[in-house]
Amino acid sequence: MVQDFPKSDFGVTEGAEMKAETFLPDDYRPAEDEPFMNDRQLEYFRRKLLTWKSEILEDSRDTITGMKDSTRNIPDIADRASEETDRALELRTRDRQRKLVAKIDSALRRIDEGEYGYCEITGEPISLKRLDARPIATMSLEAQERHERREKVHRDD
Numbered sequence: 001m002v003q004d005f006p007k008s009d010f011g012v013t014e015g016a017e018m019k020a021e022t023f024l025p026d027d028y029r030p031a032e033d034e035p036f037m038n039d040r041q042l043e044y045f046r047r048k049l050l051t052w053k054s055e056i057l058e059d060s061r062d063t064i065t066g067m068k069d070s071t072r073n074i075p076d077i078a079d080r081a082s083e084e085t086d087r088a089l090e091l092r093t094r095d096r097q098r099k100l101v102a103k104i105d106s107a108l109r110r111i112d113e114g115e116y117g118y119c120e121i122t123g124e125p126i127s128l129k130r131l132d133a134r135p136i137a138t139m140s141l142e143a144q145e146r147h148e149r150r151e152k153v154h155r156d157d
Contacts, residue, residue: 030128037117041128046111048135053104056097063094103136110138119143 022043030041067087074080110116117126119140126140139147 030132032128036125042111042116045116045131045135046108048132049104049107049111052135053101056101056104060094060097063090100136107136121147 022039024040024043024047028040028044030044034041067090074083107116117131118124119126120138121143122140124140126137130137130141137144
């Protein structure tokens, strides 16, 4: 059964519709011998991205709660400095995760728009192994390597 429901249930974009209930066995893994980015593959990656996003948001909530609970006046300067360093590191980590959530949302949009799984540079399919390892990938491995080589050359100038 295919059912439409608002994306806002998943914290994605309000107003658009998405398909749910595509049957996926628990042990399903996208395979090279099936049509690229068929409904099952798209649902597999959608669920993977939504789960990842949910875990990140849960970690963020835990961090905020922990920081509120651990706010205290520490008289020892060394202990206070150590706690402030830990807090700054945690905030930098959360900032990286906030950027990662934006990339996850972008990947979910690409799924909805039918662009997911294709290299934004060449238009060629991104390998399923690469997408499984990094579901937010926007470039094929070859295009990514070329991009990184160009960046390195410009950085070394």
